[in-house]
Amino acid sequence: MAVDKFPVEGSHIMMFARSVGDDNQIYYDEAYAKGTEPGGVIAPPTFAQSSAQFDPDYFLRPKPGEDWFGSGKEATGIKKKPSGGGGGGGGGLHAEQHFEYHRHIGPGDVLTATVKQGEGWEKEGKRSGKLIFSETITEYHDQNGELVITARGVGVRTERPVDQ
Amino acid sequence: MALSASNLNAGDTYTESLVEDLKRTQIVMYAGASGDYNPVHTDEKFTKELAGYPSVFAHGMLTMGMTGSMLTNYVGDGRLTKFGVRFTSQVWPGDSLNATATVEDVTDGIVNLKVETTNQDGVVVLSGYAAARVD
Numbered sequence: 135m136a137v138d139k140f141p142v143e144g145s146h147i148m149m150f151a152r153s154v155g156d157d158n159q160i161y162y163d164e165a166y167a168k169g170t171e172p173g174g175v176i177a178p179p180t181f182a183q184s185s186a187q188f189d190p191d192y193f194l195r196p197k198p199g200e201d202w203f204g205s206g207k208e209a210t211g212i213k214k215k216p217s218g219g220g221g222g223g224g225g226g227l228h229a230e231q232h233f234e235y236h237r238h239i240g241p242g243d244v245l246t247a248t249v250k251q252g253e254g255w256e257k258e259g260k261r262s263g264k265l266i267f268s269e270t271i272t273e274y275h276d277q278n279g280e281l282v283i284t285a286r287g288v289g290v291r292t293e294r295p296v297d298q
Numbered sequence: 299m300a301l302s303a304s305n306l307n308a309g310d311t312y313t314e315s316l317v318e319d320l321k322r323t324q325i326v327m328y329a330g331a332s333g334d335y336n337p338v339h340t341d342e343k344f345t346k347e348l349a350g351y352p353s354v355f356a357h358g359m360l361t362m363g364m365t366g367s368m369l370t371n372y373v374g375d376g377r378l379t380k381f382g383v384r385f386t387s388q389v390w391p392g393d394s395l396n397a398t399a400t401v402e403d404v405t406d407g408i409v410n411l412k413v414e415t416t417n418q419d420g421v422v423v424l425s426g427y428a429a430a431r432v433d
Contacts, residue, residue: 153327154363172376179366186333204337209347228358232382295350
């Protein structure tokens with residue numbers, strides 16, 4: 135997702151680290167972090183993915199006044215039938231994710247994320263019918279215009295839900 | 299904390315238990331922190347009745363995030379230069395996951411690792427690689 139302004143904040147890093155079950159003090163304790171090699175609080179390796187919070191149009195977040203495809207009284211809050219195949223609700227499934235770290239980010243960094251569409255391909259899956267893959271490359275630059283993280287994601291839409 | 303190249307050999311492994319009996323609440327925590335509110339991760343009604351799955355399931359990125367924690371515990375803070383994965387099977391509430399990093403080679407101060415996360419049945423749920431600076 136393209137993001138104009140992704141301010142990296144300490145409390146967000148703390149919540150993110152908690153959510154992945156990581157209690158490393160470097161993610162929340164500034165005094166401790168000062169004594170470590172990075173010399174300050176840094177973000178966990180997959181934190182950049184939470185730039186979704188700063189994309190005003192991110193489609194996997196409910197927005198005031200708009201229909202949301204998750205359940206309310208009924209299984210979906212969307213009145214018309216949702217389009218697209220099964221497999222991931224509205225968003226497809228995540229097939230791959232790759233990060234290259236040019237520098238480790240921390241509180242105080244203000245990032246931008248620019249997105250380039252990568253390749254697309256199709257495959258016949260045994261458990262879910264036709265699979266349609268699409269790749270995106272996201273470059274995160276810091277407040278000085280330096281490239282800090284390069285991310286490559288592959289999403290997949292399936293013809294039907296994956297057999298269990 | 300960081301690894302020393304002279305102590306690393308191809309085939310060395312490091313394993314951690316990532317989670318025992320994954321709770322739906324942890325998946326909710328990840329949704330809230332990451333901003334990915336896709337209902338297939340937190341909304342049982344939607345996921346069963348509309349998406350066609352037996353229950354909600356974890357974000358692939360939650361599994362990657364937990365696996366990243368194993369990696370940083372192994373290689374040290376701020377040492378990763380690359381981390382990439384394929385999500386090979388879904389992770390469900392109740393799953394218990396183990397992650398293993400295996401040394402492939404050490405060249406020019408960088409260790410290349412093979413990374414694999416498996417569930418309680420031995421099914422590989424995440425498969426990938428990482429690279430990190432070593433002393």
